[in-house]
Amino acid sequence: MRHLLDTRTLSRDDAILVLDTAEDMAATQQREVKKLPTLRGKTVVNLFYEDSTRTRISFEAAAKRLSADVINFSAKGSSVSKGESLKDTAQTLQAIGADGVVIRHPASGAPARLASSGWIDAGVLNAGDGTHEHPTQALLDAFTMRRRLFGADSRGRDLDGVSVVIVGDIAHSRVARSNLWLLNVLGARVSFVAPETLLPYGTRDWPVTIHHSLDDAIRLEAPDVVMMLRIQSERMHAAFFPNEREYARNWGLDDRRVGGLADRAIIMHPGPMNRGLEISSGAADSPRSTVLEQVANGVSVRMAALYLLLSGERGESA
Numbered sequence: 001m002r003h004l005l006d007t008r009t010l011s012r013d014d015a016i017l018v019l020d021t022a023e024d025m026a027a028t029q030q031r032e033v034k035k036l037p038t039l040r041g042k043t044v045v046n047l048f049y050e051d052s053t054r055t056r057i058s059f060e061a062a063a064k065r066l067s068a069d070v071i072n073f074s075a076k077g078s079s080v081s082k083g084e085s086l087k088d089t090a091q092t093l094q095a096i097g098a099d100g101v102v103i104r105h106p107a108s109g110a111p112a113r114l115a116s117s118g119w120i121d122a123g124v125l126n127a128g129d130g131t132h133e134h135p136t137q138a139l140l141d142a143f144t145m146r147r148r149l150f151g152a153d154s155r156g157r158d159l160d161g162v163s164v165v166i167v168g169d170i171a172h173s174r175v176a177r178s179n180l181w182l183l184n185v186l187g188a189r190v191s192f193v194a195p196e197t198l199l200p201y202g203t204r205d206w207p208v209t210i211h212h213s214l215d216d217a218i219r220l221e222a223p224d225v226v227m228m229l230r231i232q233s234e235r236m237h238a239a240f241f242p243n244e245r246e247y248a249r250n251w252g253l254d255d256r257r258v259g260g261l262a263d264r265a266i267i268m269h270p271g272p273m274n275r276g277l278e279i280s281s282g283a284a285d286s287p288r289s290t291v292l293e294q295v296a297n298g299v300s301v302r303m304a305a306l307y308l309l310l311s312g313e314r315g316e317s318a
């Protein structure tokens with residue numbers, strides 16, 4: 001693979017390779033000097049057409065820890081606002097010699113278009129495209145689950161038999177889709193919990209169990225992982241906005257529901273969180289919550305992805 005565009009086409013072996021390489025990277029981050037020379041002389045461009053906090057700073061930290069030169073490009077304040085096309089922007093990046101392009105775009109399929117266009121020679125990493133996929137988020141989520149559930153001895157393991165309940169605005173969530181495909185290939189059991197209006201068309205053909213009640217899902221699925229999602233109002237027609245009080249009551253992870261989880265269960269959220277809506281502060285800040293671990297693990301996982309795709313050392317087998 002030259003590009004990381006989705007998890008739907010990722011094999012189990014490739015997924016385990018990324019997770020195990022991320023373990024190697026995490027070990028290097030315990031050292032006093034965190035920087036590795038691996039990508040010295042390479043240029044990574046963060047090309048962001050949508051807002052981001054975690055993904056952007058995490059890719060920047062990952063590339064810098066591998067000694068790459070990093071260029072941060074935000075569509076806001078660039079010539080994109082003057083109508084410049086993706087093709088012309090990409091060819092500009094080619095002209096400055098980009099080796100890797102990390103792209104976030106509101107249009108589903110934009111990273112794949114960039115990768116197959118012939119406009120650039122760089123490896124393309126999808127940092128979230130529309131409602132399609134967010135593969136590095138799913139990989140860092142799987143890495144976090146593996147570490148929390150199996151401890152230090154998680155290298156080489158998949159997530160066979162792990163019960164994962166994903167709750168909220170599935171319809172607009174690229175995180176839910178990337179997690180579904182990756183968790184399936186790793187052997188986990190996935191359930192979606194959402195009101196009917198926040199489930200995407202076609203879900204019933206996907207390898208997932210559907211619930212409309214969070215209480216039912218917690219009772220019936222005995223989750224090892226509860227992953228909460230925010231309502232993505234920026235992708236929603238106003239007619240579909242749920243009533244916030246009703247939503248929090250039926251689908252929010254509050255302190256009462258946290259009390260009903262098994263002792264081993266962990267609480268995940270990709271961020272940004274809407275505290276008091278899909279998740280209470282008690283749940284977000286509890287010892288079960290992995291929210292900040294997910295952010296920290298994201299650097300190791302993105303270091304692994306950049307290394308495997310751009311170093312030319314193990315990229316051929318990634």
Ligand code: CP
Nearest residue numbers: 052053054055270271
């Ligand atoms: N998880 C995630 O994609 O967060 P950001 O939108 O802040 O990058």
